[in-house]
Amino acid sequence: MxxxxxxxxxxxxxxxxxxxxxxxxxxxxxxxxxxxxxxxxxxxxxxxxxxxxxxxxxxxxxxxxxxxxxxxxxxxxxLITHKGAKTGLICTAGHEDSLEIRLGHKEDGYRYDPDYPPATMLVPRYLRRGVRERVLSDGTVRQPLTEADVRAACEIFRAEGVDTVAISFVWSVLHPEHEARAGEIVREMLPNVVLTLGSELYPQVREYTRTSTAVVNAYLAPIMRxxxxxxxxxxxxxxxxxxxxxxxxxxxxxxxxxxxxxxxxxINSGPASAPAAGQYVCDPFGKRDVITVDMGGTSFDITLTKDGLTNINKNIDFLRYRIGVPMIQVETLGAGGGSIGWIDEMGLMQMGPQSAGSDPGPACYGQGGKLPTVSDANLVLGYLNPDGLVGGRLPLDYAKAEQAIRTNLADPLGMTVERAAYGMFTIVNANMVNGIRRVTVERGYDPRDFVLVGAGGATAAHITALADAIGIDTIVLPKLASGLCAFGQIISDVKYNYMATAPLRLDNDAAYARIDELFAQIEGQGLAHLQADGFGKQDTRVKRSLDMRYVGQVHECTVDIDTFQVDAQSIGQIIAAFHKRHEQLYTYAEPNSTVEVVNIESTVYGVVEKPGRMSIGAGASPDKALKGHREAVFTADGKRIHTPIYDGTPLGAGATIHGPAVIEEVTTTIVIEPGWTARLDESGSYLMTRDGRKGDR
Structure with missing residues (x-):
């Protein structure tokens, strides 16, 4: 730097x-x-x-x-609010409805629900214009592009005030010339629209995924611009x-x-940096299996890193829209500090996913919010400082929080405000634990083998309760927890994904040469891009992967490989890696079956110099940092306990605090439940462990 x-x-x-x-x-x-x-x-x-x-x-x-x-x-x-730009789609004639057909697929959990509504279309039917052209699966042209159809579509788009256009033709990844020419016509006739070509954005086999990805990109492009x-x-x-x-x-x-x-x-710009930050703060403790949870004001995001590697998703349904490009796997649910408590038709308390957001915000913010939220519950339970958050810059109104809980939950359910508040706390924790189970247990991981890392301003008040519920013994909570995703950004590298389609059986030498040629082409593009961005050759690195399957299979799996030359000698390494990956995913392999490649991908990195690591020196002991006591609730009976409150700012490395206790950092509040101990490490993170278990370095 x-x-x-x-x-x-x-x-x-x-x-x-x-x-x-x-x-x-x-x-x-x-x-x-x-x-x-x-x-x-x-x-x-x-x-x-x-x-x-x-x-x-x-x-x-x-x-x-x-x-x-x-x-x-x-x-x-x-994308959530459907307030993107007015979008037009130019596609192969006869494929105008592929977005709506969605491969006949309904999301998991609703597959057999006839009442589940269809997804809102980002491009209405009258703005999906088919043009006569056809490329076959071997890349040959059956019908040339009818340019008059493209021009007719542009006339309609101009009359309708379209801001952005996506173009996606069948098998365009094998013959992109039709899309390229259609794009030239659109730029000629509609010079002010934003243009997305599916064969450039997502040059991979699967027409529906490519079209959907191009449409989502086009829908967001003017907003992002x-x-x-x-x-x-x-x-x-x-x-x-x-x-x-x-x-x-x-x-x-x-x-x-x-x-x-x-x-x-x-789309997932914010939470995508959480895994990098989570791994960074766990490195001083030698931990490589990490679950990072980020509870902000609106949502709760979960990411998982195993053996130092974070899962990457491709070809997934995100907010009901199929997206093919690689994305950090993030499980998101509506459980934040602003999540609203309410009573359902069965008379049961529920939390979220509705949120008070920042406007009007929780009732305790004093900005007009009237509904009870998680932040209101945490204030009533004694976890949050009534004098305010963010060093007192965000004052809190205890009376308004108490009134919101009493009016909307406690009185209707016939319970005390304290019991209602603890019920809110418990229910939102249960929602978050279910989300953690989805990224662990449901994917074959035992959460007890992982360290839990807390990120986000609201997480620290819930972190020990979450660990208790999921069975995790060790928590790493950095002082920077409330801004951990922003911190993850400054320790990340420049990263670009380049793709190519390669439908090739791995039983002939021509396939090996073609794969090697395609890798060289896309990596050349990526490295040139990084060079133009100011990166020297010594500051770049490349990671390769292939989408592979047995001949006859419908779905493929992604296999990571090193950057060696692909030839008759090295192809065995690739095939062996595929068999191993297939067995990991599906419990079996077929070593005697022919393997084929569908797509290839190279990820190029421009390595950015990192700031120095944060270090905490000697400071105040816990008894010197003790600010006073508050009456706090840690059990469902609503009973209050005289709880010590510590100022986290002066604490020095090695300071150890036993629960029940609260540590107030400038931008977050750490609740240490009974049975837990927190020790401030010199790296700037609290290592929190169950009593009787020591965290190791």
Missing amino acids: KSQYRLGIDAGGTFTDFVLAEKSGQVRLYKALSTPQDPTLAIRNGLQLMADDLGVPASEIIPNCDLCINGTTVGLNA RYVQAVDAYFRSLGAKQPVRYYQSNGGLAVGQVMTDRSVYA
């Missing part, structure tokens, strides 16, 4: 987090309320907090940053010397132009 700072910004549904790291490893964390109506406003507010703290204007901080990195929910929110232009312009006005980098859902950084062209990679 030649400059003094590196800045990471993570825009969540309720708060936007800012992490400013110095080359030495010192890290500062700031939080500002998110502003969904104008996401750049939250960035301005956060930089003002930073300027006030450092005593210098933002125009002096930003030029001293080697990288400014932005993780955003703009694309995700547009406006956002990127606004953010880039703002940082340039502050004197930024490097272009802003944006965090992608594949777990890497990209420049703004890439996020505009490949907007689909922005």
